[in-house]
Amino acid sequence: MTEFGIGAAVKRKEDFRFLTGRGTYTDDINRPGQLYAWIVRSPHASADIRSVDTDAAKNAPGVVAVFTGADLAADGVGGVPCGWQVTDKHGEPMKEPPHPALVADRVRHVGDQIAVVIAESKDQARDAAELVEVDYAELSPATSIADALKDGAPQVWDEAPGNICYDWELGDQAAVEAAFGQAAHVASIDITNNRLIPNAIEPRAAIGDYDPASGDYTLYTTSQNPHVIRLLMGAFVLSIPEHKLRVYAPDVGGGFGSKIYHYAEEAIVTWAAGKLQRPVKWTAERSESFMSDAHGRDHVTHAELALDGDGKFLALRVHTDANMGAYLSTFAPSIPTYLYALLLAGTYTTPQIYCNVRAVFTNTVPVDAYRGAGRPEATYLLERLVDVAARVTGIDRVEIRRRNFIPKDAFPYQTPVVVQYDSGDYQATLDTALRHAEWDGFEFRRQEAAERGKLRGIGISTYLEACGIAPSAVVGSVGARAGLYESANVRVHPTGSVTVFTGSHSHGQGHETTFSQLVADQLGVPLESVEIVHGDTAKVPFGMGTYGSRSLAVGGTALIKAMDKIIAKGKKIAAHLMEASEADIEFKDGAFTVSGTDKSTTLAEVALTAYVPHNYPIEELEPGLEEQAFYDPTNFTFPGGCHVCEVEVDPDTGVVEVVNFTAVDDVGRVINPMIVEGQVHGGVAQGIGQALLESCAYDQESGQLLTGSYMDYTMPRADNVPSFHVSHEMTLCTHNPLGVKGVGEVGAIGSPPAVINAVVHALEPLGVTDIAMPATPQRVWQAIQAAQTQAAAE
Amino acid sequence: MYEFEYHRPSSVAExxxxxxxxxxxxxMAGGQTLIPTLKQRLASPSDVVDLGAIAELKGIRVEGDAVVVGAGTPHAAVAGSAxxxxxxxxxxxxxxxxxxxQVRNKGTLGGSIANNDPAADYPAAVLGLGATVTTNQREIAADxxxxxxxxxxxxxxxIVTAVRFPKPQRAGYAKFPNPASRYAIVGVLVAETSGGVRVAVTGAGxxxxxxxxxxxxxxGSFSAEALDGISVPADDLNNDLHASAAYRAHLVSVMAKRAVAAAQ
Structure with a gap:
């Protein structure tokens, strides 16, 4: 390990500008002559639009234009496309209703978009928006999965009878039924994965710009994947070819998935900029973010696990209903299917698994990927169910996991749910976690807590997840409408400094540091001689962006492959310079040497030679030292590990305090341990948020968003989380050159069941066997009350 | 927010x-409620009269057996006052x-009690300690x-100009915060005063x-045990996403006991 290479805890290069307020976010950008857009949003969850009168708004001070859905339709503006088509269990495609950028006939959730007012100032646009008169005929909404599935429920879409988008299945149902017939024990659970609202610190924003001289459009936007936005918006919504459309995502203040998707506002400002021939900016208010950013999770599941007499898992059957919201967001259909059911084997050898998923339309904000995306839902279900199985069989929670782990010598391991794991050592992560969490000393701590009037519990989660979704051919065969490779371009400049153009996007992940470390490590150049460029389709040739913890495993591998090409070309040049055979050239620490001699030249000298080719093998080799690589992985990566959570419950108030949290994660090779630790901290904080604090609530009758601000939506804060104990056990990914697996989501995936298992463990002496997320004080208190009432009755 | 005329007088009379x-x-005192309300366009006053520059509203002084807190005194000054x-x-x-x-350095005692948010803390102190509210026109008993x-x-x-808090024999306050907003879901101030024991409950109703x-x-007995078995009826209490009326009623008893235990 070098000072700045792989494995070094280098301080983040990007932090200077962030910590000193010098970041450039979309809203920091202002274009000459810029106008401001305000979106008129529906106050109703479901209503027919009888008419929209924009006359008064158009005449208001400062207003330049007011557009409605009719204006967009007249200009041939398309709807917002969905990027994944799921085929249902009958072989039929999912129901895919239209998703117009501005709706003209019916609103389908509170916050749905009806018109845009564009004015000289944001206040003028907002003032005028209040003058847009929409005549609504209110309809009854279907606001939850349960309501949408009732007989006679309001229909969100006529083309989706019963509000079913698709009814999908995976696995051998007959084999699973047969296994249940042989079971000595069956553990079952009904479980809800609570709906979350992402809440990145930076709200979404977009600026459309149009150059009448060149006919070029530019969209500045808060995106995790600007090339994907260019493709979706250019090809499907606005019919602008790629060479006339630049999408630039500058510094982006957090995404967590919510900034993957193509949102209507991006298309609206880009189209309007062309229409008005002036730049148009839109920046969400926080309350708009609550009602227009795609939400996450929202599953209702019944699951059963069959076990033999020794506690070995025989089969798992799962039925899940997943909320899609009112429209299909970009990747929504894939989340409760291919990113969920494929994870249901977890870390276990369960031989048969059957999963049935119904995707359900409701009159709520669209639901899509949110940090973990399907995998937290699978993990929460599985790790809660294993605890139930331990109770049903009387086998210790740790022991039942050990008995069912995939052994470390069984890799590659083919699961019954399509995927093949490449590596892992679940006993090792478990052993380390138990040691660090001082699992064996728990009873002493429980007694000590009891003396203080507190109920102490400890919970465990031995999770597995999948990152770097791939390969393109496979995901394409199951409905993905895009490839899932990544690109990197490495430009070695004439004097030896390096610019990397990566298709990955950093919105908090620290790629500028981690990717620079890869370059420092591979090319032997100082960290400060490396520049990482991302987020701009005008600079980066192509990219699929950042989500699903894919940047290092996919984007990093593309970078390695591009650097391999640099080194290969450099060897040819060095061989020429040193009059040696190319086969004898070795490259290490930035120097080309002739094997067995003291002849040596540097990367900088080779680069200069490549750009000033006076003494150069010009007949065999092109000048220049710049290489491009695309990398399409052969498989997912499979991080896993063990999280142990210890809580204290105040039985008088129901307040749960997380007192210890231990995470031992196997994320493959670690490039920057400080960044990895930070990722785990953030993920665990979000996981604790889901487990104890966060829950999106809609009013059942009106469909109003009840948790539309921080007054009611509880984000985790510093005093909600303990000081985490984070460490790693490493097994290398076998199918990428770095052996990396991904870390962005493990914290949010592994932690919620550990927290809830701990809360249930704390409350078990009172007779409580289950509690729903979030385990708020009120919910815990009510569970205690119910258990005591039941105990009194027995 | 909508446009309004802004004034910053230097005296209460003005x-x-x-x-x-x-x-x-x-x-507008500290503006901690008014400004968010304006920004959300939920209020559209023609004029906002900012009390922040009025020196006579600020300050804390001991007068005999009472502490007099100027209405314009921010929470942080009260918290940090010897x-x-x-x-x-x-x-x-x-x-x-x-x-x-931020709230504690901008928000003021006068602003809080004049607004009388049902989940604010200060009303419990004013009522529980049997304080007297002084205005530019009169004195008003907390009750x-x-x-x-x-x-x-x-x-x-x-305009509230000051609040006179008589010094109690002992007093304690216990709050159960809303997990999201951190306002009081239930806050109970218990005080043993010259006029008897007072228990004021905020947030619950x-x-x-x-x-x-x-x-x-x-x-009868200023002890947590004395409250065993005593609860407030849940009928009239608030019922929302975070706490049912029954839970609030329970929390009033728990917080009252904790306030007694903390009293000094």
Missing amino acids: AAELVSKADDGAL EVQGAIPALAALAEAIGDP DFFTGMFETALTDGE SCVFRASEMEQALA
């Missing part, structure tokens, strides 16, 4: 005149737990001041109220 002359004037900490530590502790540092949800005895143009049964029990 402020009173400005607000009385305005079509629809709003007094006089308050010495005379009524429960009041300093209550102020220290309001909102966050007469808080009249309903966001309602007080203040008349149009009447539509307006701060006294729990008379608890006061009687504590008058």
Whole structure:
């Protein structure tokens, strides 16, 4: 390990500008002559639009234009496309209703978009928006999965009878039924994965710009994947070819998935900029973010696990209903299917698994990927169910996991749910976690807590997840409408400094540091001689962006492959310079040497030679030292590990305090341990948020968003989380050159069941066997009350 | 926010005149409620009269057996005041737990009680300690001041200038914060005063109220055990996403006991 290479805890290069307020976010950008857009949003969850009168708004001070859905339709503006088509269990495609950028006939959730007012100032646009008169005929909404599935429920879409988008299945149902017939024990659970609202610190924003001289459009936007936005918006919504459309995502203040998707506002400002021939900016208010950013999770599941007499898992059957919201967001259909059911084997050898998923339309904000995306839902279900199985069989929670782990010598391991794991050592992560969490000393701590009037519990989660979704051919065969490779371009400049153009996007992940470390490590150049460029389709040739913890495993591998090409070309040049055979050239620490001699030249000298080719093998080799690589992985990566959570419950108030949290994660090779630790901290904080604090609530009758601000939506804060104990056990990914697996989501995936298992463990002496997320004080208190009432009755 | 005329008078008299002359004037103390309300376009006053530059509204002084806090004194000043900490530590502790540092450095005692948010902390202190509210027109006993949800005895143009807190024998405050907003879901201030034991409950109902049964029990024995089995009826309590009326009623008992235990 070098000072700045792989494995070094280098301080983040990007932090200077962030910590000193010098970041450039979309809203920091202002274009000459810029106008401001305000979106008129529906106050109703479901209503027919009888008419929209924009006359008064158009005449208001400062207003330049007011557009409605009719204006967009007249200009041939398309709807917002969905990027994944799921085929249902009958072989039929999912129901895919239209998703117009501005709706003209019916609103389908509170916050749905009806018109845009564009004015000289944001206040003028907002003032005028209040003058847009929409005549609504209110309809009854279907606001939850349960309501949408009732007989006679309001229909969100006529083309989706019963509000079913698709009814999908995976696995051998007959084999699973047969296994249940042989079971000595069956553990079952009904479980809800609570709906979350992402809440990145930076709200979404977009600026459309149009150059009448060149006919070029530019969209500045808060995106995790600007090339994907260019493709979706250019090809499907606005019919602008790629060479006339630049999408630039500058510094982006957090995404967590919510900034993957193509949102209507991006298309609206880009189209309007062309229409008005002036730049148009839109920046969400926080309350708009609550009602227009795609939400996450929202599953209702019944699951059963069959076990033999020794506690070995025989089969798992799962039925899940997943909320899609009112429209299909970009990747929504894939989340409760291919990113969920494929994870249901977890870390276990369960031989048969059957999963049935119904995707359900409701009159709520669209639901899509949110940090973990399907995998937290699978993990929460599985790790809660294993605890139930331990109770049903009387086998210790740790022991039942050990008995069912995939052994470390069984890799590659083919699961019954399509995927093949490449590596892992679940006993090792478990052993380390138990040691660090001082699992064996728990009873002493429980007694000590009891003396203080507190109920102490400890919970465990031995999770597995999948990152770097791939390969393109496979995901394409199951409905993905895009490839899932990544690109990197490495430009070695004439004097030896390096610019990397990566298709990955950093919105908090620290790629500028981690990717620079890869370059420092591979090319032997100082960290400060490396520049990482991302987020701009005008600079980066192509990219699929950042989500699903894919940047290092996919984007990093593309970078390695591009650097391999640099080194290969450099060897040819060095061989020429040193009059040696190319086969004898070795490259290490930035120097080309002739094997067995003291002849040596540097990367900088080779680069200069490549750009000033006076003494150069010009007949065999092109000048220049710049290489491009695309990398399409052969498989997912499979991080896993063990999280142990210890809580204290105040039985008088129901307040749960997380007192210890231990995470031992196997994320493959670690490039920057400080960044990895930070990722785990953030993920665990979000996981604790889901487990104890966060829950999106809609009013059942009106469909109003009840948790539309921080007054009611509880984000985790510093005093909600303990000081985490984070460490790693490493097994290398076998199918990428770095052996990396991904870390962005493990914290949010592994932690919620550990927290809830701990809360249930704390409350078990009172007779409580289950509690729903979030385990708020009120919910815990009510569970205690119910258990005591039941105990009194027995 | 919508446009309004902004005024920054230097005396209470000037402020009173400005607000009385305005079509629809709003007094602004620390602005911790008014400004978010304006930004969300939920209010559109013609004039905002900012009380922040009025020196006579600021300050803390001990007068005999009472602590007098100027209406324009921010929460942080009350929390950090040696006089308050010495005379009524429960009041300093209550102020220290309001909102966050920004709120505590901008929000004021007068603004809080004039707004009378049902989940605010200060109404519990004013009522529980049997304080007297001084305005530019009169003195109002705490028992007469808080009249309903966001309602007080203040008349149009009447400005709170100070609150006189008599020093109790002992007092304690316990708050159960809303997990999201950190306002009080239930806050209970318990005080043993020269006029008897007072128990004031905020957050639980539509307006701060006294729990008379608890006061009687504590008058007999000022101990947490004295409250065993005593609860406030849940019927009239708030019921929302975070806490049902039954849970709030339970929390009133728990917080009352903790306030007694913390009393000094």
